[in-house]
Amino acid sequence: MRKAVFLDRDGTINEEVEYLDDLGDLRIIKGAYKGIRLLNHAGFKVVVITNQSGVARGFFSEEFVNQVHGRLSYMLGQRGAVVDRWLFCPHHPEVGSPPFRRVCRCRKPGIGLVEKAASELDIDVEGSFFIGDSLSDIRTAWNAGMGSILVLTGHGKAVFDSLSDEELCQIDFIAHDLFDASRWIVQGRKR
Numbered sequence: 440m441r442k443a444v445f446l447d448r449d450g451t452i453n454e455e456v457e458y459l460d461d462l463g464d465l466r467i468i469k470g471a472y473k474g475i476r477l478l479n480h481a482g483f484k485v486v487v488i489t490n491q492s493g494v495a496r497g498f499f500s501e502e503f504v505n506q507v508h509g510r511l512s513y514m515l516g517q518r519g520a521v522v523d524r525w526l527f528c529p530h531h532p533e534v535g536s537p538p539f540r541r542v543c544r545c546r547k548p549g550i551g552l553v554e555k556a557a558s559e560l561d562i563d564v565e566g567s568f569f570i571g572d573s574l575s576d577i578r579t580a581w582n583a584g585m586g587s588i589l590v591l592t593g594h595g596k597a598v599f600d601s602l603s604d605e606e607l608c609q610i611d612f613i614a615h616d617l618f619d620a621s622r623w624i625v626q627g628r629k630r
């Protein structure tokens with residue numbers, strides 16, 4: 440079994456844009472290329488898991504989300520950074536109309552997509568990590584029993600300020616950005 444690093448998308452890999460709906464708005468955050476390359480070279484599977492309730496809200500289609508992932512994959516790949524799998528949840532429990540308005544297991548902090556990736560890529564979940572800029576990312580890590588890393592890009596700084604001391608203690612590492620987070624993992628989790 441391989442270890443994996445699960446990544447959030449908006450605010451972790453690319454600059455946060457509320458309900459991104461234009462491919463031209465995609466900007467990769469500084470440190471993301473290098474961070475993902477580091478994980479690739481260290482032998483981790485890299486899996487992106489993102490909540491895209493904009494689909495349920497009718498802001499954009501599932502096809503558009505796939506186009507965004509194709510574009511990000513291309514941008515990252517040009518600088519040698521490879522994502523093994525892009526997975527997203529298009530649902531919302533209360534907003535929009537069926538089939539996308541529903542309670543699901545794939546919306547973070549649910550672990551449906553972690554389990555999907557784990558079975559498809561033969562991943563050792565307990566030896567893996569989740570890196571993200573929101574509390575739902577951290578809770579996904581906790582729910583799946585893997586390491587949790589909060590990045591201070593995207594909403595990360597505001598999330599950091601809003602956390603209780605008890606929550607902060609349970610986060611394995613607070614990182615400046617994706618590169619800082621990846622370096623910490625690759626160097627063997629030394630604080």
Ligand SMILES: [Zn+2]
Pocket residue numbers: 528529530543544545546
């Ligand atoms: Zn879902």
